[in-house]
Amino acid sequence: xxxxxxxxxxxxxxxEIRGGRxxxxxxxxxxxxxxxxxxxxxxxATRVYAELEAMGLxxxxxxxxxxxxxxxxxxxxxxxxxxxxxxxxxxxxxxxSLPGQAELLRSxxxxxxxxxxxxxxxxxxxxxxxxxxxxxxxxxxxxxGLTVDPEQVAIVDGAQHGLATTVIGLLxxxxxxxxxxxxxxxxxxxxxxxxxxxxxxxxxxxxPDLDELEAMCKRRRVRAVYAMPTLHNPLGxxxxxxxxxxxxxxxxxxxxxxxxxxxxxxLADDPPAPxxxxxxxxxxxxxxxxxxxxxxxRFGFVAAPLEWVRKIERAIRATTWSAPGVVTAIACGWLDxxxxxxxxxxxxxxxxxxQAIAGEILAGxxxxxxxxxxxxxxxxxxxVRADRVAKALMLAGISVSTAEPFSASPHVPHAIRVALGSVxxxxxxxxLQKLRRVIDDQSF
Numbered sequence: 001x002x003x004x005x006x007x008x009x010x011x012x013x014x015x016e017i018r019g020g021r022x023x024x025x026x027x028x029x030x031x032x033x034x035x036x037x038x039x040x041x042x043x044x045a046t047r048v049y050a051e052l053e054a055m056g057l058x059x060x061x062x063x064x065x066x067x068x069x070x071x072x073x074x075x076x077x078x079x080x081x082x083x084x085x086x087x088x089x090x091x092x093x094x095x096x097s098l099p100g101q102a103e104l105l106r107s108x109x110x111x112x113x114x115x116x117x118x119x120x121x122x123x124x125x126x127x128x129x130x131x132x133x134x135x136x137x138x139x140x141x142x143x144x145g146l147t148v149d150p151e152q153v154a155i156v157d158g159a160q161h162g163l164a165t166t167v168i169g170l171l172x173x174x175x176x177x178x179x180x181x182x183x184x185x186x187x188x189x190x191x192x193x194x195x196x197x198x199x200x201x202x203x204x205x206x207x208p209d210l211d212e213l214e215a216m217c218k219r220r221r222v223r224a225v226y227a228m229p230t231l232h233n234p235l236g237x238x239x240x241x242x243x244x245x246x247x248x249x250x251x252x253x254x255x256x257x258x259x260x261x262x263x264x265x266x267l268a269d270d271p272p273a274p275x276x277x278x279x280x281x282x283x284x285x286x287x288x289x290x291x292x293x294x295x296x297x298r299f300g301f302v303a304a305p306l307e308w309v310r311k312i313e314r315a316i317r318a319t320t321w322s323a324p325g326v327v328t329a330i331a332c333g334w335l336d337x338x339x340x341x342x343x344x345x346x347x348x349x350x351x352x353x354x355q356a357i358a359g360e361i362l363a364g365x366x367x368x369x370x371x372x373x374x375x376x377x378x379x380x381x382x383x384v385r386a387d388r389v390a391k392a393l394m395l396a397g398i399s400v401s402t403a404e405p406f407s408a409s410p411h412v413p414h415a416i417r418v419a420l421g422s423v424x425x426x427x428x429x430x431x432l433q434k435l436r437r438v439i440d441d442q443s444f
Contacts (some may be wrong), residue, residue, distance in 0.1 A: 006044050010051045016070050017057045023086040025066040025385055028058065059387070059404075062411040070391035089431045090425055094374045095295040096421035098346055101221060104339065108330045127313040129155030129323040136332045137222045137301045140340070144265070146274050146285060150304045154312050155323045156398065158300040159263045159288035164321060166259055166284050169193050169311035170416050175223040177259075178216055180208050182377075182413075184233050184261060185198045185405040187226050200409035206237040210246050217254040224257040230271045231264035234377050234406050234417040236370030241272035248279040262287040266344045267351050281305055284312075289331055291421075292344045292372070298324060299331035354428060356423040361432040365439065374421035379413065384442050386414040392438045398431055 016022045028049070029037065035045035049066050052058045060066045106362055112118065128134070134150035141148060156162040163186060171177070173195035179187060181200035191198045199216055201208040208227070216222055227247065229239040239247075253259050260283055261276045276285035288300030302312055315324070334340045355371050368377040380386055386402045401417040423431060 001343060005038075006040065006048050006070070007039075009038060009048050010294055011070055013052060014055060016283050017052075022068050023069040024068050024391070028066045028068065029062075032066065040253060059412070060410070067385075070387040087397065088394075089398045089427060089436070091418050091420070091423070091431060092401045094291060094421035095346070095417045096234065096291060096347055096350065096374060097294060098343065098350065101294060101343075104334075105330075109331060109332065112326070112329055121329055123325070123406070124321060125325045125328065125369075126321040127316045127322055128309065129328060133323070133328055133332045134253070136335050140335045141285075141301075141303060144274075145271075146277050146303060148276075149306070150305055152303055152309055154304075155307050155328055156288075156300045156302055157298045157320055157324055157327075158290055158317060159261065159286050160303045161298075161319065162286040162288065162300045163187065163259070163261065163300065164190055165312045165315035166286065166304075167196070168315035168318065169313075170257055170284070170308060171196060171223060176220050177212055177224045177226055178222050178227040178256075179408050180228070180232070180235075181409045181411075182234060182403070182406045183226065183408050184228065184263075187261075188405070188408060198408045200407075203235065203237075207239040207243045208247075210243065213247075214250055215437045217250065217256070222254065222256060222312060224259055225251065227275065228261045228264075229275055230262060231373055233264060233376055234401075235368050236373040236375065236377070238268050238271050238370065244272055244275055244278060248275060248282075251279060251282050255361070256282065258283040260285045263291055265371065265376070266292045267348055268370075269348070269372060276303060284308060284435045289334075289340060292347060293331075293334065293340060293400060297327060297331060299327050351421065354425070357425075357429055358418070358420060358432055361429065361436055365436070374419060376418045376420065377415060378418060378439070379415045380439070380442075382414075384414060384439070389416060389442050392442060393435060396434055396438060398435060398438075400435070 031042060031045045031049060034040070035042045038045070049058060049060060053060060057069060058066050059069050131150065133155060133185040134153040137146055137153045137155065138150045156165055167190050171194065174197065176189065176197045176199055178199045178201055178304065181202050188198065199220065199222065203209065203214050213225070229244055231238060250256070258275050258279060262274065262285060265271065265287065274285060283304070285303040286300065290296050304312065351372055351374050354374065355369065358376055362376070366379045368379070380389065390400055390402050401419070403413045403415040406417065407413070418435065420428065
């Protein structure tokens with residue numbers, strides 16, 4: 001069988017890129033010019049660039065063209081934690097930990113070993129957790145402004161599992177989900193896996209552009225909105241109460257499911273009421289202890305209308321079968337005895353300290369950040385390419401996230417997200433100083 005002409009061109013361009021004859025940052029011909037030069041149909045030229053992009057060799061940028069990518073960068077930069085090599089300073093992920101947390105775990109394991117119901121933890125647990133565990137989670141939610149019946153709570157294996165079971169339980173392939181144009185990468189992974197269509201909503205100040213969302217709902221059959229109203233990742237905003245109420249009004253008018261991700265909400269000082277408190281009948285509230293306690297403690301919780309919780313429980317059965325018995329016992333013990341509340345307060349202080357250090361070192365650079373968060377968004381000038389900055393930082397031993405994993409739209413801004421919560425304080429300052437030097441060098 002003859003080898004297709006376009007495949008030969010894909011191989012030829014790939015060899016030129018890998019061999020360095022087309023260096024990173026090179027702007028390739030437009031689709032139309034490539035078609036004319038190679039005697040191809042325009043749709044075939046488009047297919048050539050699509051295959052090169054799927055190989056991670058080029059990136060298409062709306063309004064700018066197609067560019068050769070930096071070869072050392074992983075396509076999953078910012079999503080795949082294992083992309084961070086040993087010895088690298090990790091400013092791409094947040095897994096904040098405080099001194100003494102390992103000893104807390106040792107103590108909890110000793111207490112668990114002495115507990116009378118230890119044998120029960122070796123058996124399957126009810127989907128969504130045991131009744132007394134749901135009560136404990138309910139008390140925790142009430143302290144954070146959300147009062148729900150314990151039967152409306154389901155315990156899951158972390159916030160990502162909570163999002164996954166919500167998608168499996170409440171949405172269908174082909175459903176349209178509106179989300180911020182810059183959003184948590186995990187929802188993009190779920191949308192791809194479950195064949196959901198994400199509609200990006202541009203930002204407008206401290207929140208999404210709700211006029212745009214309203215217009216979307218009139219044009220399309222939008223099924224759900226994925227939102228992070230309190231400590232948005234990566235932009236750090238806290239939506240005002242008035243904007244939350246308008247979002248709720250839009251959801252009610254158009255019959256939308258609101259999926260509220262509150263993974264970082266514990267860091268905000270006195271935020272407005274959660275969406276789930278304003279519209280309990282149409283909101284799924286998802287959170288976890290990954291950031292407030294430890295990422296290795298795979299314990300999360302979902303609060304939703306009772307009929308939706310039953311569907312989410314079926315999704316739990318289809319994914320992990322039951323609540324994680326041992327981890328849930330430890331987590332609920334810490335929720336009940338005040339350990340989680342203490343760690344949250346300490347991490348609020350820790351995040352503010354790290355932001356103060358970052359603000360001092362990065363002063364003068366354009367940034368989008370919240371003084372209570374564990375991350376900073378650094379937009380780069382038009383003359384500065386994010387993949388080149390990320391590569392230079394990687395060569396300097398620092399890992400950061402580009403905008404690519406966060407972008408829900410074809411237009412990927414040149415920006416980097418800097419995570420502040422995963423390194424010791426004595427490591428953070430020199431790492432940020434090095435990052436500042438790299439950005440300054442790339443700006444000239």
